[in-house]
Amino acid sequence: MSNPAINDELDVIVVGAGFSGLYHLHHLRKLGFSVKILESSSGMGGVWQWNCYPGCRVDSEVPLYEYSIEEVWKNWKWTERFPDRNELCSYFDHVAETLDLKRDIRFNTRVTAASFDPSSDRWTVTTEKGTVARSRFLILAVGFAAKIYVPDFPGLDRFQGVCHHTAQWPQMGVDVEGKRVGVIGTGSTGVQVVTDVGPRVKHLTVFQRSPAIALPMNQIKIDQEKHEKMRELSPLMYRRRKQTPSGHNIQPIPQDALSVSEEERYLTWEEQWSRGGLNFAVGNYKDVMVNQDANDQVYAFWRDKIRARLHNPVMREKLAPMVAPYPFGTKRPVMEGSYYEVFNQPNVDLVDASEARIQEITPKGVLTTDGIEHELDILVIACGFDSVTGGITQIDIRGVDGTSIKEKWANGVYTNLGMTTANFPNMFFLYGPQAPTALSNGPTCIEIQADWITRCITYMSDKKLTRIEATREAEEEWRNLNMSVAGGTLLGKAKSWYNGSNIPGKVVEPLNFAGGIPYYQSALQDREDRRYDGFILSTHAAGANNPAGSCEVEFK
CATH class of the missing domain: 3.50.50.60 (FAD/NAD(P)-binding domain)
Known part of the structure; x- marks a missing residue:
């Protein structure tokens, strides 16, 4: 056109x-x-038009992640609590058609x-x-x-395999089946890519600068009953989202974490964890982002949850170290469903920057400072944005x-x-x-x-x-x-x-x-x-x- x-x-x-x-x-x-x-x-769709990498989906739940325009939402039905990129693009098509x-x-x-x-x-x-x-x-x-941000890796232009930044992923996709894949970066995008391609590739190498603090998404399908209830409450939720600090339908607990008993804290966190999504991150005790001691307690709860899912002690320390690599909540919360289980697979390696940094990109793959050349067919740059x-x-x-x-x-x-x-x-x-x-x-x-x-x-x-x-x-x-x-x-x-x-x-x-x-x-x-x-x-x-x-x- x-x-x-x-x-x-x-x-x-x-x-x-x-x-x-x-x-x-x-x-x-x-x-x-x-x-x-x-x-x-x-x-x-903005970012949803450009970002079509494997596993791409939103980390805010619906109907909070949509317009409050009645003529748009009243005739739209979501299929999942956290829609994927394709469904989001369909939503924007619906918006454009409805509003001409x-x-x-x-x-x-x-x-x-x-x-x-x-x-x-x-x-x-x-x-x-x-x-x-x-x-x-x-x-x-x-x-x-x-x-987009692509670090100045020496030799990147010499790589002979397929290489894409996640925000420049080909619209027709990339076949990863049976390939040796490397993913640089473990932020929101990296976690989604790893979760999606991990079970399908011949070998996966993940290059991590710092571990992601990923939270359970607890994805669910939205059936007709849930849809009808959602639409009944949508106007109320649109008004409510403007009343909370994060703009979600989640209010922080109006108490300090250490002002309640250990038992109360633990049971509260268990409940938030089971809800999934951003509940554990933005619905926590009000002092978690200002009090280091309270923050350490939150991290310890998260750490123990994740370590219980990892089989290898080395992987446990790399992905959920005993000492927090940074305060909980000071990086964007990452949602996941089976990210950590990928690292239980025998065909997955995790290269941590604290042990070996990327020295250069070679025609065959990635050479790290420990002298190992990680041979790859596909290199995914998940290093985010400026x-x-x-x-x-x-x-x-x-x-x-x-x-x-x-x-x-x-x-x-x-x-x-x-x-x-x-x-x-x-x-x-x-x-x-x-x-x-x-x-x-x-x-x-x-x-x-x-x-x-x-x-x-x-x-x-x-x-x-x-x-x-x-x-x-x-x-x-x-x-x-x-x-x-x-x-x-x-x-x-x-x-x-x-x-x-x-x-x-x-x-x-x-x-x-x-x-x-x-x-x-x-x-x-x-x-x-x-x-x-x-x-x-x-x-x-x-x-x-x-x-x-x-x-x-x-x-x-």
């Missing part, structure tokens, strides 16, 4: 057709704004640059194909996992003074409310830096942010304002709040993409707002109630096309 020409004078250009972009398109269009989405891939979205999406159109023109208060957006479009507002809906900021900074976005967003954030991220940044007027971003983002349920965070942005744009339209820009004082204040809140937790004790430490040379800092969804939503509402305090709103006296005179008003 050919793409139509882009109207070059739009109200809004949205970059990305995932959860954020589609939600924005629907709601802004309903209000009469002219909106187009520019999407780099051939389909919708495709007519305003330009697929296979990668945005490479954007610049703000202060003489007209408009953005000029350029694509990889050279197409240029202009809009009053620019919304970056690229998500937190849009820029998360949270990378998807934004990989676009050459220029602000009022010509400075790029990459240059501005080179020494640290500054945002106002985790959605705007000074020197870049009329630009918003969702599910990005200094918002709840990766510490929250995606749709919850996205709907809160998108609703706020939509109301802001509507307010400006009603007041005939043409420009909104965060003040530097406001973004300093928001950054300091992010640093303070995260600094009161254990999050900084792990080397994680949560703080950018997985990318060489990247500033190590809290990239997600750790204050929780209710606090965040309250902060947004407060700014809105105070007529966008922390922003400068202005308009041209004779209209947007007459830069000769302007009337600038700052609302406080």
Whole structure:
């Protein structure tokens, strides 16, 4: 299907057709704004379009992981508690068809640059194909996992087998049956790949930097009875998810872990463990992420559960060591069904970086520092992303003074409310830096942010304002709040993409707002109630096309 020409004078250009972009398109269009989405891939779904690796599925359960739009959910039925990638792509097709979205999406159109023109208060957006479009507002809906990360392994280009990053997995798949497969990385993606391919390959070698703290998914099928009950409660659950810190339908226990008896703690953890999903992670005692002693107790419970499933004492220590490799919860929770059982197979090796690091990639496989060459037919790079900021900074976005967003954030991220940044007027971003983002349920965070942005744009339209820009004082204040809140937790004790430490040379800092969804939503509402305090709103006296005179008003 050919793409139509882009109207070059739009109200809004949205970059990305995932959860954020589609939600924005629907709601802004309903209000009469002219909106187009520019999407780099051939389909919708964002990360779910690109990520088609073996075992790919979401780690948030439904119906929390879906839109709260009634015309979408009332005619949609999930088949599993944690849907796989294919079902998620079908869901996005359903969304597009129900809301008639495709007519305003330009697929296979990668945005490479954007610049703000202060003489007209408009953005000029350029694509990889050279197409240029202009809009009053620019919304970056690229998500937190849009820029892949591949470590600089010497010799990677010389490998003679099949090699793919998980986010660039071929849509037609890769045949792993009877092959020698290597997987580099044991985060969420690596765990899913290992679980899926482990029983099918001739030999599996897993290269681990640090062990995953994986939790039981407890997957279930959703039959008609469960579906009907789910839909009866869906509206209630959508409202409830905005009331919990994580944006899931799970509330932390309002007690400190060590304030109750050992017996009560153990029985509580047993109950959470049996529920599966994120219950054990985000529904734990309220001090688990701030008190190291409490955190150690949680880790010990997890460790003993996992070690009981592993047959080999060496594997036990590598995968669930007696001493925690990092505090529980300071890396993204990983869901699993039979990950640890894979390591009981005789055809599986685990290479731990504490014993032997990857020295180079050879034509035949991977050479580690202990002198062993691990011969492979297929090499899977599951090393994640330049998360949270990378998807934004990989676009050459220029602000009022010509400075790029990459240059501005080179020494640290500054945002106002985790959605705007000074020197870049009329630009918003969702599910990005200094918002709840990766510490929250995606749709919850996205709907809160998108609703706020939509109301802001509507307010400006009603007041005939043409420009909104965060003040530097406001973004300093928001950054300091992010640093303070995260600094009161254990999050900084792990080397994680949560703080950018997985990318060489990247500033190590809290990239997600750790204050929780209710606090965040309250902060947004407060700014809105105070007529966008922390922003400068202005308009041209004779209209947007007459830069000769302007009337600038700052609302406080």
